[in-house]
Amino acid sequence: MDFLTPTTWADALAAKAEQPDAVPVSGGTDVMVEINFDRRRPPALLDLTRVPDLREWTHDDDGRVRLGAGVTYARIITELGRTLPGLAMAARTVGSPQIRHRGTVGGNLGAASPAGDSHPALLAADAVVEVASVRGTRQVPVAEFYTGVKRNALAPDELIAAVLLAPATGPQQFCKIGTRNAMVISVSAFGLALHPGRRAVGTGIGSAAPTPRPADEAAAFLAGELDAAGLWESRGPLPEGLAAEFGHRVRAAAAPIDDVRGTAAYRLHTLSVMARRAATWAWDEHRGADARRAA
Amino acid sequence: MRIALTVNGARREVDDVWEGESLLYALRERMGLAGAKNACEQGECGSCTVYLDGLPVCSCLVAAGQAQDREVTTVEGLGGSSEDSGDEAELDPVQQAFVRCGAVQCGFCTPGLVVTTHDLIRRNPEPSDPEIREALAGNLCRCTGYEKILDAVRSAAAEVRS
Numbered sequence: 001m002d003f004l005t006p007t008t009w010a011d012a013l014a015a016k017a018e019q020p021d022a023v024p025v026s027g028g029t030d031v032m033v034e035i036n037f038d039r040r041r042p043p044a045l046l047d048l049t050r051v052p053d054l055r056e057w058t059h060d061d062d063g064r065v066r067l068g069a070g071v072t073y074a075r076i077i078t079e080l081g082r083t084l085p086g087l088a089m090a091a092r093t094v095g096s097p098q099i100r101h102r103g104t105v106g107g108n109l110g111a112a113s114p115a116g117d118s119h120p121a122l123l124a125a126d127a128v129v130e131v132a133s134v135r136g137t138r139q140v141p142v143a144e145f146y147t148g149v150k151r152n153a154l155a156p157d158e159l160i161a162a163v164l165l166a167p168a169t170g171p172q173q174f175c176k177i178g179t180r181n182a183m184v185i186s187v188s189a190f191g192l193a194l195h196p197g198r199r200a201v202g203t204g205i206g207s208a209a210p211t212p213r214p215a216d217e218a219a220a221f222l223a224g225e226l227d228a229a230g231l232w233e234s235r236g237p238l239p240e241g242l243a244a245e246f247g248h249r250v251r252a253a254a255a256p257i258d259d260v261r262g263t264a265a266y267r268l269h270t271l272s273v274m275a276r277r278a279a280t281w282a283w284d285e286h287r288g289a290d291a292r293r294a295a
Numbered sequence: 296m297r298i299a300l301t302v303n304g305a306r307r308e309v310d311d312v313w314e315g316e317s318l319l320y321a322l323r324e325r326m327g328l329a330g331a332k333n334a335c336e337q338g339e340c341g342s343c344t345v346y347l348d349g350l351p352v353c354s355c356l357v358a359a360g361q362a363q364d365r366e367v368t369t370v371e372g373l374g375g376s377s378e379d380s381g382d383e384a385e386l387d388p389v390q391q392a393f394v395r396c397g398a399v400q401c402g403f404c405t406p407g408l409v410v411t412t413h414d415l416i417r418r419n420p421e422p423s424d425p426e427i428r429e430a431l432a433g434n435l436c437r438c439t440g441y442e443k444i445l446d447a448v449r450s451a452a453a454e455v456r457s
Contacts, residue, residue: 001314003296003360028356029338035315036336036355045314047361074350096433097411099338101350102357182432183339 002044017134020156022046027102069106069160086121086172112152119212120191123204128164133157146211170194171285175274187262192278208254218249247276303372319343319354330370341434344407351414370406392451400438
């Protein structure tokens with residue numbers, strides 16, 4: 001096995017081009033488990049922890065946060081909790097303090113597990129994944145990045161550079177079902193973002209389909225109902241039953257299976273409940289923001 | 296491959312490290328530091344917790360090569376002595392509190408809990424019970440003796456504050 005240790009982004013891309021079967025490793029919270037358990041013997045490990053660009057976040061020219069693929073969950077919580085509240089909420093549910101000091105959103109995307117905690121938040125926020133190779137850089141909307149169970153849109157010579165996310169313009173929520181609060185791989189998860197400026201709703205479903213996926217029909221339904229009733233402007237209360245109907249439609253967007261962590265039926269039920277609650281909480285926060293401004 | 300790193304304040308060079316090897320394995324099997332324990336090998340139990348550049352991490356999930364030129368502190372490096380001299384006076388206040396409170400049953404989880412507690416109290420010398428539970432959420436005790444462990448954390452925090 002080779003152990004490749006690039007110290008610049010250019011060297012990392014060159015190494016990946018030269019050895020496309022090298023497995024990138026940053027926090028190691030997925031890759032090292034597979035190696036420890038003899039499930040994987042890659043010909044090379046490509047250590048990305050010494051590439052400074054990956055460990056920074058900045059604002060791009062469009063005002064978006066450009067979150068380097070190697071920024072840890074712990075840093076997202078402490079440094080970006082207000083700017084990216086949905087992602088920070090998801091980050092707080094990842095593993096344990098030890099895991100959050102190592103794990104990264106780039107790793108979550110690289111592993112592309114349907115149960116990855118960051119995915120529902122990335123989907124709800126319409127995140128864009130910036131991927132690169134020696135051939136150049138391209139941007140992939142996150143919903144198109146997940147291509148199958150633990151599969152993603154990366155070409156063999158590509159690496160994940162960053163995730164691009166607009167700072168939140170409205171309330172965001174993240175909900176996760178598991179057997180305890182810490183150290184849990186989600187049974188099901190749901191992310192929600194309100195985008196009042198464009199009168200839109202963002203959604204993300206985790207652990208309840210072959211890939212993380214948005215619930216686009218449900219999101220359009222909720223945004224449309226809010227629009228039709230003039231609620232985006234008036235910030236009036238949600239009509240009776242609207243959040244529950246939203247929950248039903250989110251459930252309809254899922255395609256879960258029975259596995260060791262839970263049954264498909266339980267996943268569907270919990271998604272419906274989480275979506276209803278998330279919508280209620282987010283709308284209450286939206287209304288509260290208005291009340292605070294008026295005061 | 297050869298790796299060079301700082302462990303408990305001393306520069307160490309280790310040869311014949313396998314590229315897929317964990318930092319935990321290198322510490323235990325190549326450097327003779329058996330304090331960090333090898334249990335789940337998947338980051339679930341926290342028995343292998345060490346400081347890596349000042350942050351508590353599961354050393355089973357760090358590739359040994361990733362520790363090149365980094366600073367590692369293991370449970371052996373806490374307190375006044377870098378080696379286990381058996382002298383209680385040289386133990387870190389957290390270690391003393393675990394002894395004092397009887398927060399040890401089989402002892403396997405103890406080194407990880409000591410390192411994690413050390414980090415908590417360093418950051419927050421007056422942790423609330425929910426903060427203690429949150430900080431220790433990644434350290435499992437399968438003897439399920441958590442009450443004494445919580446007592447030890449509170450006692451260590453009080454000791455450090457005084």
